[in-house]
Every structure is written in structure tokens, then in C-alpha cells.
Amino acid sequence: MLRSMLRSSFSSGLGREATLSTTALIRCLDEAGLVGEMWRMIQDMVCGSCLVGPADLSETVRILGNATMVNKAPSIFYQIKGRKCKPNCKHLQLHNPDANTGSALISALGKLGRKDSATRLFDEMTQNGLHPTAKVYTNLMGIYFTLGRVEKALGMVQEMKEKGCAPTVYTHTELIKELGKAQRIKEAYNIFMNVLREGCKPDVVLINNVINLLGKAGRLVDAIKLFEDMESLHCTPNGVTYNTIIKALFECTAPASEASSWFERMKANGMDENGFPPCPAAYCSLINTLGKAKRYEAANELFQKLKENCGSSSARVYAVMIKHFGKCGRLTEAVDLFDEMKKLGCSPDVYAYNALMSGIARAVRIDDTYSLLRTTEENGCVPDLNSHNIILNGLAGTGGPQWAMEMLTKMKNSKIKPDAVSYNTVLHCLSRAGMFEKAAKLMKEMQLNGFEYDRITYSSILEAPGKIDEVRARTTL
DNA sequence: TTAGGGTTAG
Numbered sequence: 001m002l003r004s005m006l007r008s009s010f011s012s013g014l015g016r017e018a019t020l021s022t023t024a025l026i027r028c029l030d031e032a033g034l035v036g037e038m039w040r041m042i043q044d045m046v047c048g049s050c051l052v053g054p055a056d057l058s059e060t061v062r063i064l065g066n067a068t069m070v071n072k073a074p075s076i077f078y079q080i081k082g083r084k085c086k087p088n089c090k091h092l093q094l095h096n097p098d099a100n101t102g103s104a105l106i107s108a109l110g111k112l113g114r115k116d117s118a119t120r121l122f123d124e125m126t127q128n129g130l131h132p133t134a135k136v137y138t139n140l141m142g143i144y145f146t147l148g149r150v151e152k153a154l155g156m157v158q159e160m161k162e163k164g165c166a167p168t169v170y171t172h173t174e175l176i177k178e179l180g181k182a183q184r185i186k187e188a189y190n191i192f193m194n195v196l197r198e199g200c201k202p203d204v205v206l207i208n209n210v211i212n213l214l215g216k217a218g219r220l221v222d223a224i225k226l227f228e229d230m231e232s233l234h235c236t237p238n239g240v241t242y243n244t245i246i247k248a249l250f251e252c253t254a255p256a257s258e259a260s261s262w263f264e265r266m267k268a269n270g271m272d273e274n275g276f277p278p279c280p281a282a283y284c285s286l287i288n289t290l291g292k293a294k295r296y297e298a299a300n301e302l303f304q305k306l307k308e309n310c311g312s313s314s315a316r317v318y319a320v321m322i323k324h325f326g327k328c329g330r331l332t333e334a335v336d337l338f339d340e341m342k343k344l345g346c347s348p349d350v351y352a353y354n355a356l357m358s359g360i361a362r363a364v365r366i367d368d369t370y371s372l373l374r375t376t377e378e379n380g381c382v383p384d385l386n387s388h389n390i391i392l393n394g395l396a397g398t399g400g401p402q403w404a405m406e407m408l409t410k411m412k413n414s415k416i417k418p419d420a421v422s423y424n425t426v427l428h429c430l431s432r433a434g435m436f437e438k439a440a441k442l443m444k445e446m447q448l449n450g451f452e453y454d455r456i457t458y459s460s461i462l463e464a465p466g467k468i469d470e471v472r473a474r475t476t477l
Numbered sequence: 478t479t480a481g482g483g484t485t486a487g
Contacts, residue, residue, distance in 0.1 A: 139478065142478080177480075204480085212481080284483070319484075351483050355483080358485065387484085422486080425487090428487065457486095
């Protein structure tokens with residue numbers, strides 16, 4: 001019924017009004033989640049005879065870009081532009097809707113991974129006399145960063161300034177975040193200081209980003225100083241700010257008391273009222289950081305708190321906790337958690353299975369590991385390369401070089417090919433057994449298959465002989 | 478459009 005209603009509305013009018021109503025209907029279909037209907041409607045619009053204006057085109061591309069149909073957006077853009085929009089383009093080019101279309105399309109192309117098309121479209125837009133908005137510049141800058149073209153990205157900021165387009169807080173945030181990722185911490189921090197000096201008002205997201213990169217670089221003092229400065233910058237710290245600081249404290253191996261005093265401070269600021277931290281992602285990150293620091297009890301406490309506050313947990317955080325329980329030998333608790341997640345209707349994914357499997361393999365229960373691998377498959381979860389490496393490691397531990405080599409051969413003949421981790425695992429096992437010739441041969445093979453030796457490769461083969469001597473020394477005593 | 482989530486080997 002809806003479809004016929006839409007159809008009649010579409011065919012009843014001619015020209016601009018009809019198109020406008022079509023766009024409105026497309027928007028409705030999008031909001032209602034009727035993706036199939038929406039797509040048919042758009043195709044009707046494209047194939048029909050009425051003119052599609054830049055505003056409609058812009059809106060359509062935007063909807064497609066935001067919906068899961070991002071890959072359809074460019075083709076629609078070019079179809080309409082080529083067939084219908086052209087006659088109007090000359091005088092419409094300087095209109096905002098066309099700039100918006102280009103902006104939406106650049107964003108869609110970026111999401112699609114078609115970065116070269118995005119940059120080309122940008123050039124096309126500027127050559128046609130369109131003035132890109134700050135949003136477009138920021139978007140394109142992000143694209144250059146992901147392409148690893150840092151200087152070109154920085155050039156975008158320069159260019160926008162020269163063209164009289166003022167960078168926004170989004171631009172600064174993106175710029176500082178990306179420079180941080182590229183390990184150019186000092187530069188990022190200087191840019192932030194310049195932003196302040198130039199009188200641009202930072203917001204809490206920008207500051208959180210700066211705190212985050214300072215913490216990651218081990219500049220804890222600067223990170224905390226910035227936190228203290230927030231009040232004078234008229235920014236109120238939120239849950240993410242506190243989490244970022246606390247995470248930085250853990251990563252810089254600050255004393256536990258210092259981290260808990262920040263927890264208390266956060267609670268005192270009312271962050272606990274609405275369920276702290278504000279979202280499970282923060283918990284997950286903190287739990288993992290605590291586990292890595294071998295502070296398993298603290299990790300478990302936080303995990304329990306997450307369940308209390310959010311009612312349920314995601315498979316991701318379960319996998320993290322299961323992994324850490326397995327690592328510290330608390331296998332029973334790992335298994336209990338695995339059962340608990342199933343009972344609560346949170347079906348384990350390959351990460352959860354791998355986490356449990358590695359715990360079981362660590363406890364040298366290779367048969368159980370195998371049976372878990374089968375269960376993984378039965379539950380529609382496809383074991384991946386990591387699952388195989390976990391089994392390989394278990395086999396190497398219990399059955400020695402022979403089992404390890406057998407499994408490696410099996411992997412080479414199967415769909416899931418061994419990677420550097422697989423080779424390192426077997427190399428370690430061979431060296432431990434004193435089979436250095438075989439190890440040397442395997443290293444050659446590893447290199448031939450395109451895997452470089454890394455720190456772990458060397459430590460695997462070099463530490464093992466030392467251990468053999470230890471064993472010999474003990475037995476001759 | 479902007480911050481924060483998990484895999485294996487030593």
C-alpha cells in the first residue's frame with residue numbers, strides 16, 4: 001500500500017514539485033528503515049523524466065551515504081549529474097546544495113575506501129570555483145592522513161587558512177588526533193597550544209584527545225596539568241576525561257593508590273550517579289589495561305561493576321576477562337564466565353572461544369582444547385588462524401616437535417596458512433628440543449614465505465638453548 | 478565529521 005501511495009504521488013506531478021516530494025518520501029523510507037523500497041524509489045527518480053535538482057541530489061546522496069548503501073551513492077551521483085543536472089550546472093555551481101552534494105559524496109567515497117576518487121572530486125570542485133566548507137577540508141585532511149600522506153594533510157589546513165576558511169574545533173581535533181597516531185606528539189601538542197593562544201575555544205572532545213595522546217606518550221604530568229587547566233578553559237571533564245586519565249595512570253604504571261584516588265575524585269564529581277563509566281567501551285579498555293598490568297583482582301572488580309551498572313555485558317568484554325583469567329591460571333573462573341555469557345544469551349564469538357582455548361592450552365589440556373575447537377565450529381563460529389595457532393602452541397607443549405611439525409604441515413595444506421606466529425611457535429619448540437638444524441631449515445622456509453624474523457623469532461631460538469643448559473645442569477647434579 | 482572496546486607465539 002505504501003508503495004502504491006508513493007508511486008501515485010511520484011507520477012502525479014511533473015517537474016520540480018514532484019521531485020521534491022520524491023526526496024521527502026525517500027527520506028521517510030530511510031527513516032522507516034525500508035531500504036528496499038527506498039532504493040527502488042531512488043531508481044525511479046533517476047530513470048524517470050523529471051529534472052533532479054542539486055538539492056534533491058544532495059539529499060539523496062546523503063541518505064545513501066548514511067544508510068548501509070554507501071557504495072550506491074557515487075553511481076547515483078554520476079548518473080544524475082551526467083544526465084540531468086548538467087544543463088543547470090553552470091549557474092547552479094556556486095550554490096550551496098551542489099557543494100553539499102560534493103561534501104556528502106567525498107565523505108561517502110572516504111567511507112568506501114575510494115580515497116583517490118574523493119581527492120579527485122575535491123580538485124574538481126575547487127576547479128569549478130566551489131568554495132569547500134571547513135567540513136570538506138577536514139574530511140579530506142582525514143583521508144590524506146589515512147593514506148599516510150601526512151604532509152599533504154597538513155597542507156590542507158594551510159590551504160584552508162589561505163582561502164579564508166577558518167578551521168573549526170573538528171579540524172583541530174582531527175589534526176591533533178592524527179598527528180598523535182603518527183607519533184608526532186610534540187607537534188600535536190604545539191598545535192593545541194597555538195589553538196589556545198589564537199583564542200579558539202577548545203571543547204571537551206579536543207581536550208580529551210590531547211590528554212589521550214599525552215598519556216600514551218608517557219607525559220603524565222602534562223596530561224594531569226591539562227586536566228587541572230580545564231576549568232579555566234571553560235570545559236567540564238566528563239566520564240571519558242576521567243577514564244583517559246585513569247588509563248594513562250595504569251599505562252605509566254603509576255601507583256595503584258593514585259589511580260584509585262582519581263576514581264574517588266570522579267565519583268565525588270557525580271560521575272557515578274548515571275552509571276560510571278558512561279559506556280561499556282571505557283570499562284572494556286580499563287579492564288584490559290588492568291589485566292595487562294597483572295592486576296587481575298582490580299580487573300575482576302571492574303568487570304563485576306560493569307555488570308551491575310549496565311545489567312549485561314558484551315561478548316567483547318567477556319572475552320577480555322576470560323583471557324586474563326586464563327593467563328593467570330584461574331581457569332575455573334574463565335570457564336564459569338564462558339558459561340555465564342552463554343546463559344545470559346550473549347553468544348560467544350571467535351574471540352571468546354580463542355580466549356578460553358588459550359587458557360585451556362596453557363593448562364596443558366590439549367584434548368579439551370581440541371573439543372572446544374569442535375564446539376566452536378558446531379556453534380557456527382569459524383575458527384580462525386589464531387585458533388589454529390593456539391592449538392599449535394598446545395600441541396608443541398605436550399607432544400613436542402613432532403606434533404608441532406605435523407600440525408604445521410597440516411596448516412600449510414589447508415585453507416588457513418601459517419603466519420609468523422605459527423613459525424615462531426614451532427621454532428621455539430624445535431630449539432627447546434635441541435633440534436637446531438631443523439630450526440634453521442624452518443627459518444629459511446619462513447623467510448621464503450615472506451615472513452620476516454622479529455624480536456620474538458630471535459628470543460624463541462636464543463632463549464631455548466639457555467634453558468637446555470639449565471636442564472642439563474640440573475640433571476647432572 | 479570529532480575521544481575510549483577484544484584474538485595467538487617468547
